Amino acid sequence: MRLISYAEHGSPDVLRLEDVPVPAPGPGQLLLRTEAVGVNFIETQLRGNTTPFPSPLPGRPGGDVVGRVEALGPDTEGVRHGDRVVAFGVPAAYADQVVVDAARTLAVPDSVDAATATALGSTAQTAWSVLDAARLGKDETVLVHAAAGAIGHLVTQLAKLRSAGRVIGTVSSPVKADFVRAHGADEVVDYSRPDWADHVRELTGGQGVDIVLDSVEGSVFHDGLRLLKPYGRLVYYGFAGAGGEVAKVSMTELLGLTYVVGTSLDVWTRAAPERVAEARRELVRLVTAGDLRVAVHARLPLADAAEAHRIIEGRSHLGRVVLVP
Structure with a gap:
């Protein structure tokens, strides 16, 4: 079968298509025949070695995989051969077939397009x-x-x-503003402008905001913290704009009666299993009903994984970038 990997860190050009044996599922695992793979920003950072933590070599990009169950490993329960599922946090995901942990899967209705269904993996769950x-x-x-x-x-x-x-969305380019408004934002601010935080203050009549959801970090982090009202919360869950440097918070910055909390998908899934299961069911319902609309910016062949990474690093995409074997 085909698999995308890289033997060195660098630009998208280091991604290579190789032929490897079909993997065998172990205990509690499934073998999926891939329908679509959601490409996540973190994989571009791991490939480029720009994360705040080590990126080991050789690398095999992970992602969110939609597919049908072709084989079950020993002691695997809750799924059957032929079931259609989405799996999140899948290692070596850019491939024709993948091995996944059954516990990290959700059932996907046949009515949901495969590229759309990739969002039910890490992206929609992270959003929740x-x-x-x-x-x-x-x-x-x-x-x-x-x-x-x-x-x-x-x-x-x-x-x-x-x-x-009220939801205020920030974008890295003004050309994205209409898209963000069409997906629920009441106002849009270009955070590439040095006065973006002043614009937010104007929009809120100088009051600021109750919540900041920050997946960018870098230069926007401290401005976002200063925009919080008393009892406001900043949720930190990514570092897309950090460039390898992690923001540091001085305790004196919290004297405005504000809170900073960090979260990740893995921690959330372990913290309250019953609440997480309920959230997943609701996400499947919302996507199936069309109440939560998933934008797919590009569907590319597996062999074009390098182009998928270029699109994401170019910050021009609107919504998901998906590989289709």
């Missing part, structure tokens, strides 16, 4: 988890960074569906 961490209340004002991205356009919609009063 950051709103959980934010303790979003009715009618609160939420600032969503990178609101045109694979997670951003989902969390913007979910915030409105979960009774946010």
